[in-house]
Amino acid sequence: KPRFQQKCSTQTALALSQEYTKRVQNFLKDWVPGLLWGPEQIKEDLDKRDIGYAGEEVGKVEKLSKVQILPSLPPQGRGGSVRLVDWVSASTRRLLEDPRLSEVEDLGQEIPRLQGRVHIAPGEQLGVASLLVERGICGWYPESEVFRFRGTAVKNGMFGVVKPGKSINGLETLRVIMNLIPSNSLHSIIPGAVHRLPTIAQWTSICLGEGEKIEVSQADITSAFYLFELPTAWHRRLAFNIDCLGSELGEGFQEDVKYTLCAKVLPMGWNSAVGVMEEAAENLLRDIGLPERQSINRVQLLPAGFVEKMSQEDVEGSPFWHIYLDNYASGQRVRGEVECSLGGELHTKAEEGWNARGILTAPQKSVHRATVTTELGAYVQGERGWIGVDPNRLEKTLKLSIDASMTAGAVGLSEKVSNRGRDFLYYAENEEAQGVRIPVLLISLFDGIGGAARSYNVAGARPALYVSIEIHKASKRVVSRRWPEAVSFEDVKKVGPEQIREWIARAGDIKAIHVWGGFPCKDLSGAKAGRLNLQGEHSSLFYQMKRIWKEVQRAAPGLET
Secondary structure (H helix, E strand, O other): OOOOOOOOOHHHHHHHHHHHHHHHHHHHHHHOOOOOOOHHHHHHHHOOEEEOOOOOEEEOOEOEOHHHHHHHOOOOOOOOOEEHHHHOOHHHHHHHHOHHHHEOOOOOOOOOOOEOOEOEOOOOHHHHHHHHHHOOOEEEEEHHHOOEEOOEEOEEEEEEEEEEEEEEOOEEEEEEEEEOHHHHOOEOOOOOOHHHOOOHHHHHHOOOOOOEEEEEEEEEEOOHHHHEEOOHHHHOOOEEEEEEEHHHHOOOOOOOOEEEEEEOEOOOOOOOHHHHHHHHHHHHHHHHOOOHHHEOOOOOOOOHHHHOOOOHHHHHOOOEEEEEOOEEEEEEEEEOOOOOOHHHHHHHHHHHHHHHOOOOEOHHHOEEEEOEEEEOOEEEEOOOOEEEEOHHHHHHHHHHOOOOOOOOOOOOOOOOOOHHHHHHHHHHHOHHHHOEEEEEEEEEEOOOOOHHHHHHHHOOEEEEEEEEEOOOHHHHHHHHHHOOOOEEEOOHHHOOHHHHHHHHHHHOOOOEEEEEEOOOOHHHOOOOOOOOHHHOOOHHHHHHHHHHHHHHHHHOOOOEO
């Protein structure tokens, strides 16, 4: 891509754009033959999509009908058939069983409308609602029991989006989207394992040796979120703007009582759904017996089979796997032709384990030991050692937009590890150096370069979660490189009950919270003329320590602090 020193003419820009388009098309044809779309297919695809406020692609809102949503729902008897609380940590379970712990305090803040809009085709409301109840996704509760805020019943919206490639009797299949903006605005997020979600960028660290290739196996949980039953206490807090009299609902309902439809399962539109689902999915696979050290996530070192040159024997014994919500993938470096691989065996073990625990899988999405596939939006060509953007997405992006950037990118090459890097690797790979995990949440105020965390390491201990609160950017960089798993927070003044509850939940099963801090002494120094001591701009932050200490005690009454 050339750099322009000055603006070029419209004709020149058009000619350049056409030339780039031609080059990209030729490249894509060589990469994946038969891929390119024509104008008609592009128009048809765009007619079904909108662009959100953040620039993301979203499906157009469709009105729900019973016949169109039926194929996207779990089979009868399977919705809510798995108890969610059985597959999460004790801290997450506590928040799931008592929604009051997540409820935001009413401080007079501005909130969105508390009654969302439901998009259902005329005459279909009772049919759609009854189908959701029949499949175990929703239930009817007296309207008087629905969660209220400032005296108003909180009722959410619902609509449909087209499920690509699916149709029934000529009608496009719709996925039910639960618009939970009202409920989300009134409850803080239960973090679960959202911080552990893997990224496909981690796969770019794979180091292939001569004659090696990557084999990938994949599996998918069917109707994943719908399978997990929420504790009853949450049902009335996830109500929808759909009401019916008991006389319309039939036997078992009081005729003159108004009932409201409420979610009974983990709804995808809930602000806590992603983190909680990821935690449940990880714990399921651990229970099945997949090796933790071979998993890919954001908070631990990549498996050795990723980044090291290995002997044939080591390669065959080093599979890897990840789970991204309902999407599972495992893989392995393979040298030559082999009859079986541990990566493929992990895939089989995961699917069999899911089925034994009542988790539905999608046979049509099962892939076993493929060398060409798409994973988390990336195109993986295992034979050639390629990984990059999914060609379908790349083509659409290139055809629908022109990159107007006037600056070029850059590529960095590292040829050796520095002394600091060797020190990091020693501690990262040496479990004894990391210390024994202790059930403690460490909150370090004015953390600097991590002296608090370092003291635990020297003592042979490693806190369950390390929260580093520091505003100095250079110090933050030191901490992020030495303790990449640390939670970074910038301003002690902004630490509140919501953040503290999130850290407690993220720490998992802990018995104590340790709060450290060394507040700035600039205003206490005898060398400073006219110093204001604890009333000074910097040293007055001492009182933030006192405030946060009290907030921690209120947030964790059952823990040692």
